[in-house]
Amino acid sequence: MRVLGIETSCDETGVAVYDGSRGRLLAHALHSQVALHADYGGVVPELASRDHVRKTLPLVERVLDDAGLVAGDVDGVAYTAGPGLVGALLVGAVVARGLAWGWGVPALAVHHMEGHLLAPLMEPDPPAFPFVALLVSGGHTQLIEVAELGRYRLLGDTRDDAVGEAFDKTAKLLGLGYPGGPALARLAEKGAPDRFTFPRPMTDRPGLDFSFSGLKTHALTTLRGIDAGDEAARAAVAKAFEHAVVETLAIKCRRALVETGLRTLVVAGGVGANRALRARLEALATELGGTVRFPRLEFCTDNGAMIAFAGALRLAGGDAPTAELAVRPRWPIDELTPPAAA
């Protein structure tokens, strides 16, 4: 079962082919629109859609070529149907469904966050169900109890900004451009650890929800007292912000593992690429006698491989092809069901 996966939910065009029967990714390619949106300080939806129109089919051709496949070798086409930008999603959906129709193979709508959540399972020695998943991206901050493929219980969610969004907004305050998460993390590496202390929102009360908008405000207030040219102070602010985020996430992950009695933590989404977070959660897993798993760095952020992989698992599990061309800009992950059980 060879599945072509197409991801166009935001500002990356991702395409990949996953071979389900051999458990192997055959090829993948990514086109990032970061440069296209940089001048605007954020993703411009209409520009994103138009660029997906230009890039998706050439990427499909490249990926098939890299995998040594011709059209008739593909057994199914999976595409991200939400959550995400409606126009961007529609481009991927139309291309995927058109290809599937032409090739006479099933087309399958995939949930973007399920793709992220399953991405660590593509790595060698994959974690077994059940586990706790921490999804940390530009649009989501969620803790999920994953019983099996498609059975997800939301344990905690953000009340305001997603953690990636908090990274990006704070990076903007630091003058680091867009998307600022990775740039902020690089600046933080040079920062003195003890110069500033940021709060750890919502850790002093029970529950697994998050709130990150206050950290951005705290950064703004702290930066007001700092000379714009003081590089060491700016790095120390980045360090304190990152540390507060990492500690907050670690505290909630620990709670989620203790409350569910599970010992495997799976981390996915763009912020899962953050090295300080990876190191802190490794330490937490060791302390609890459990394990933590991440996707490789390039599959933390948006990519086509996770969509091809999720599609391959679902088609192999018995999911029926998706009958209608419909995308869902909002789509709660706990509405999903295991394959064939819908």
Ligand code: KG4
């Ligand atoms: O999963 P993703 O590629 O897209 C969404 O589905 O949102 O996540 C992108 C987010 C951005 O907010 C970006 O700044 C953040 O992940 N990010 C990071 C790092 N790499 C990406 N944040 C902190 N540290 C990083 N190393």
Ligand code: ZN
């Ligand atoms: Zn994503």
